[in-house]
Amino acid sequence: MVRTACRPRWSAVVGKPFSAFPREVNEMIEQFFGPSAANGSTWFAPLSLWEEEGNFFVDVDLPGVAADAVEITVEKSQLKVAAERKAPEGERQYQHQERTFGRVERTLVLPESADPDSIEAELKDGVLHVKFGKRAEAQPKKIAVKST
Known part of the structure; x- marks a missing residue:
């Protein structure tokens, strides 16, 4: 080790x-x-969650993972991201090895106002970008003021 x-x-x-x-x-x-x-898991995928312009965003670092090896599910207000980073094929006699391979899972409790039906995801440059909106009732509503 x-x-x-x-x-x-x-x-x-x-x-x-x-x-x-x-x-x-x-x-x-x-x-x-x-x-x-x-x-x-045999490796760790750090993530960030933030709110901006009425949407929630989650970024998960998944370097070396193909898009078809990523699975995203939402159940009971939890966002679960599972991914697998495959080891290089063939036998290798490593002189030094710090890279890890295998399956990783991250589970994140979604904010109460999150709309799980509006989730979009994209894997770009080793980072999984997940975006989801707020439920309609959670959106701030602007009230027009009339003058008489």
Whole structure:
């Protein structure tokens, strides 16, 4: 198993002392049981969720994944992204190997105002871009004021 020293072992963000806790627990589990024991995956796909101009956006980093190897489902207000990065074909005698392959799954609880029927997705340059709107009742409604 190859170890890299890319980040400090214990780090806390000021004002959010437990923000790194899930990652640190997963790293401890990986030390004892291997990389797939912590989360059922052999690699991690970081994601971002934000709201802009009445829509929600999710970007998921999926480098080396083909579009036909990505599966997106919505169930009970949860967005689930599953993908598989295939290993190169043939036998290789690696001198050094840090790349990981296999299946990864990420589940994200959607905001209450999200409209799951309006989801669009595109995989571009190794990033999955997901866009979905707000439910009609969640959209702000502008009321015209009449003068008499």
